[in-house]
Amino acid sequence: MNAPALRTALRLVALLAFALLALVRPAVAEPVTAVDLLGRTVSLPAPAKRIVLAQGRQLNALGLIHRDPLSIIAGWSGDFRRQMPDAYARYRETFPAIDDIPLTGDGTTADAFSFEKAVSLAPDLVVLSQSLAGTRRGPGDLVQRFEAAGVPVVVIDFYFEPLRDTVPSLRILGTLIGRQEQAEAFITLYEQRRRRIAERLAGAPRPSVFFHAHAGGFDCCSSPGKGIFDSLITLAGGRNIAADLIPGPSGVISLEQLLAIDPDVYIGSGGVHLAKRGGLVLGLGIGPTQAAASLAAVLGQPGFEVLSAVRKGRSFGLWQLFNDTPLHLVALEVMATWLHPERMAGIDPQATLREIEARFSAIPLDGTLWIEGPAAAAP
The missing domain is CATH 3.40.50.1980 (Nitrogenase molybdenum iron protein domain)
Incomplete structure (x- = not known):
């Protein structure tokens, strides 16, 4: 093989090696950003892998956009097990480790939520509902306390105004945990079925x-x-x-x-x-x-x-x-x-x-x- 042909062959080998290296190299996580229900911009260096659910029943939504939702929960409040024992039993059948998730409170009020316990779990995101986020400002406000501690916190809600807040809340959650595609798929179904109901009932007594x-x-x-x-x-x-x-x-x-x-x-x-x-x-x-x-x-x-x-x-x-x-x-x-x-x-x-x-x-x-x-x- 002459010198030019050898150089060409070596270039091809190098290009092939580079391509193979790119295929096996782990994907670099991209930053994610969402605007929560309070209008706050929440940015993470990568999708959250350790979240705290300040109200455990937010698992109802998480379990619709993540097939293994327990794998990313670092801690949660005990309201889900107490208030929804039938759903909890279904989760336990599929995910036995659910009983081992650390508790951060009972999920009913901000006063019953342990801020210190939540921080000790080193979460990369805390998920609050509107009822726990409240409208207070000052040292007792959970949003401000997490912000001051350097812990990212987001506010979503499916309770007080479900028809207004469900779609943005799913989109926010999906973005911050890296499940945008799943969230958008559910949102598409949700909006199509809502629109069908509204069209069918237009003008009805x-x-x-x-x-x-x-x-x-x-x-x-x-x-x-x-x-x-x-x-x-x-x-x-x-x-x-x-x-x-x-x-x-x-x-x-x-x-x-x-x-x-x-x-x-x-x-x-x-x-x-x-x-x-x-x-x-x-x-x-x-x-x-x-x-x-x-x-x-x-x-x-x-x-x-x-x-x-x-x-x-x-x-x-x-x-x-x-x-x-x-x-x-x-x-x-x-x-x-x-x-x-x-x-x-x-x-x-x-x-x-x-x-x-x-x-x-x-x-x-x-x-x-x-x-x-x-x-x-x-x-």
């Missing part, structure tokens, strides 16, 4: 709805005021009767008020937390027989049997824990189908739930999550 929160487990009658479930009822084509009676996001109306208004539709919400109280039992792992018996017991309580909604077969049960999670998309379809069956013909909320389970959820979503009450009594 709005039946009056009583939403009975934690039905049967407590004295009558807890109900959402403005915000939270009220916004979901409105998008589903109903009119929440408690919105004019309860000034805040939730409160209580009396049985006498309920009977006087006599709404067109009754929707009770429940969960496994009501099993020992004789309330409405719905949730992951709950069978239809248990759910039906619990709804019948609630509707059989004094006063409820005279409601027009019960007598006319327009009483229903819905999983309480559709709130504070992007899964409220399924609840929207369910309620819209109950309130406007003709306009929602062909829409199958169960198919939506199965699609979310197959494409996104880290855990199985089996169980009775909604139920229809008895049919109208014979005249």
Whole structure:
């Protein structure tokens, strides 16, 4: 081989070696930046791998955009295990190490959250909800305390204004943990299904709805005021009767008020937390027989049997824990189908739930999550 040919061959060998080296060289993590719900710019040198969930139930959202969400949780509050034992059990079946995650508080208030414990876990991101971030300023404010400690903190929320905050919160979370593609895929499904509901129900009359929160487990009658479930009822084509009676996001109306208004539709919400109280039992792992018996017991309580909604077969049960999670998309379809069956013909909320389970959820979503009450009594 002459000298020019040898030089050419050596160049080709060098180029090939360089290309192979580029293929095996580990990818360099790129910085990520998002603007949270408080309008704060949050920048990380790389997607977060050790996060603290100041409210454990934020796992509901994380588990829709990350197939192994426990792998990036350095610590969390204990509210998820206490408030959602059915979902916790499903996570434990798939991720047994869930019991070993360090606790940072109970997840209910800022005062019950251990700032010191969270910092000691050396997180690269702390995730706060609106209720824990609050609006205070000064030395007690959690956002400012984490900022002063040099710990990145972000505020997202799926509870107070779910229809406003769900999409940006998913996008923020997806960006900061390096799951933008997964987050955008869920957002696409979410927005398409919301738009379909709105288009189907445009101009539809709005039946009056009583939403009975934690039905049967407590004295009558807890109900959402403005915000939270009220916004979901409105998008589903109903009119929440408690919105004019309860000034805040939730409160209580009396049985006498309920009977006087006599709404067109009754929707009770429940969960496994009501099993020992004789309330409405719905949730992951709950069978239809248990759910039906619990709804019948609630509707059989004094006063409820005279409601027009019960007598006319327009009483229903819905999983309480559709709130504070992007899964409220399924609840929207369910309620819209109950309130406007003709306009929602062909829409199958169960198919939506199965699609979310197959494409996104880290855990199985089996169980009775909604139920229809008895049919109208014979005249």
